[in-house]
Amino acid sequence: MGNMFLDGTIAAISTPVGKSGIGIVRLSGKNALSIADKIFVSSNGRRPSQCPSHTLYYGRIVDKSEYIDEVLLGVMRAPRTYTREDIIEINCHSGIVVLKRILELVLKCGARLGRPGEFTRRAYLSGRIDLAQAEAVLDVINSQTKEALNAALGQLEGRLSGQINALRKNLLDILTQIEASIDFSDQDIEPNSLKELLKKTEKASQGVKELLDTADRGAILREGITCVICGKPNVGKSSLLNALLKRDRAIVTPVPGTTRDTLEETVDLCGIPLRLIDTAGIIRGRDLAEKEAVKRSRKALKEAGLLLLVLDTSRKLSSQDTAICRYISDRPAFVVLNKQDLPAKISRNEADKVLAGRKALSVSALCGTGLDRLEREIAGFIWQGKAASCSEILITNIRHQEALKKAWRSLKRAIKAVKMSRGAEIVALDIKEAQKSLGEIIGEIRCEDVLERIFSQFCIGK
Ligand SMILES: Nc1nc2c(ncn2[C@@H]2O[C@H](COP(=O)(O)OP(=O)(O)O)[C@@H](O)[C@H]2O)c(=O)[nH]1
Numbered sequence: 001m002g003n004m005f006l007d008g009t010i011a012a013i014s015t016p017v018g019k020s021g022i023g024i025v026r027l028s029g030k031n032a033l034s035i036a037d038k039i040f041v042s043s044n045g046r047r048p049s050q051c052p053s054h055t056l057y058y059g060r061i062v063d064k065s066e067y068i069d070e071v072l073l074g075v076m077r078a079p080r081t082y083t084r085e086d087i088i089e090i091n092c093h094s095g096i097v098v099l100k101r102i103l104e105l106v107l108k109c110g111a112r113l114g115r116p117g118e119f120t121r122r123a124y125l126s127g128r129i130d131l132a133q134a135e136a137v138l139d140v141i142n143s144q145t146k147e148a149l150n151a152a153l154g155q156l157e158g159r160l161s162g163q164i165n166a167l168r169k170n171l172l173d174i175l176t177q178i179e180a181s182i183d184f185s186d187q188d189i190e191p192n193s194l195k196e197l198l199k200k201t202e203k204a205s206q207g208v209k210e211l212l213d214t215a216d217r218g219a220i221l222r223e224g225i226t227c228v229i230c231g232k233p234n235v236g237k238s239s240l241l242n243a244l245l246k247r248d249r250a251i252v253t254p255v256p257g258t259t260r261d262t263l264e265e266t267v268d269l270c271g272i273p274l275r276l277i278d279t280a281g282i283i284r285g286r287d288l289a290e291k292e293a294v295k296r297s298r299k300a301l302k303e304a305g306l307l308l309l310v311l312d313t314s315r316k317l318s319s320q321d322t323a324i325c326r327y328i329s330d331r332p333a334f335v336v337l338n339k340q341d342l343p344a345k346i347s348r349n350e351a352d353k354v355l356a357g358r359k360a361l362s363v364s365a366l367c368g369t370g371l372d373r374l375e376r377e378i379a380g381f382i383w384q385g386k387a388a389s390c391s392e393i394l395i396t397n398i399r400h401q402e403a404l405k406k407a408w409r410s411l412k413r414a415i416k417a418v419k420m421s422r423g424a425e426i427v428a429l430d431i432k433e434a435q436k437s438l439g440e441i442i443g444e445i446r447c448e449d450v451l452e453r454i455f456s457q458f459c460i461g462k
């Protein structure tokens, strides 16, 4: 076939290496069945190459006469498989020695080691899925919340691709109309077709823009948001982190300065993968370790999408509180009035002064009160009132976003050209450009560099 990624039969360990119930060695390609014949002895004496598709057999993997493992072997024949090639899946005991011995054995029998993502790459090259769907496979694997998973599954199912194809069809219609309305005397578009052409092009451009506008929310689902918990020592930052995580992650003690390093954990907050960072809470370091902690805290503060400034309401406001407030004055933040289970020493009024218009929320990290409201407010702030609904198609991928931007720019040029009654060829050129950009999303034209970038992010065996 001439494509190095379709040549030969590939094999890889498809499960994570470590102790677990089962591990899977997977083979895909022309020789998958014949390789399995050489190493598998089934309990009923059947050879994998004689077995019907989509069946599972109990037996042993042997190297000549040496017994290697007791396995279940799955036979899936082309074309109804992940790669559209013959696939053998060996479900063995998951120990690194067993998995490696089986892998080495199939390699010795003629398979070659699959590259990262090569199974999925074959699924794409064989035309079973398009590029956006192949990327969705990775998103499914990496998704951190149910909502992110839904978006990825929708894309894997081809919903984004369907939308892109619909947009491309609109552009094709426009091109057909341009062809039909050329006045052959001067290669211009006939004046009475211009109005309709403009309407169609504007509509197409709007469709692209609408999809593009979902990218911010898509990025939130896919990448998450970083939220830094700051405030002076002992106000309850680590307690708040633990409370939001719903488990004891950070060490909490009554001794100020317990947290030295910045601590990072991801929590599923109303569907948003929220990366919570607990900081040491000082803005001036005394010793080397503290100075380093300060450096890290400051870096985290700068890069955060949202800050939670924690105040201890059971104590009077101090200059340290106001100093931190000032330090973060230009950053998006909520003020968390913690320890509301204790008698208040800061009045709401007093707090309001430091807040400078920021939203303040009373909680008790210790008792867990006020946390639901805090979570809802954080989610509301992040979605800006536009939470993703599960039926909506979201752009979650930067590559797709860039391609849509290009398409949108081309269409804007086309609109301008129509308005100025430029020649048919000029308008058609911009429309074709837009069509090409949309085609990049689904990988209509194969570009090795792009494929390499995408599939190198996969693990071996997927
Ligand atoms: N009563 C009360 N104590 C709290 C609350 N949150 C934290 N604390 C206590 O305050 C102390 C300091 O908490 P910690 O989370 O380590 O503060 P950090 O230095 O800001 O990380 C610990 O003894 C906590 O148990 C709260 O909501 N109510």
Ligand SMILES: [Mg+2]
Binding pocket: 237, 238, 239, 250, 251, 258, 259, 278, 279, 280
């Ligand atoms: Mg702490």
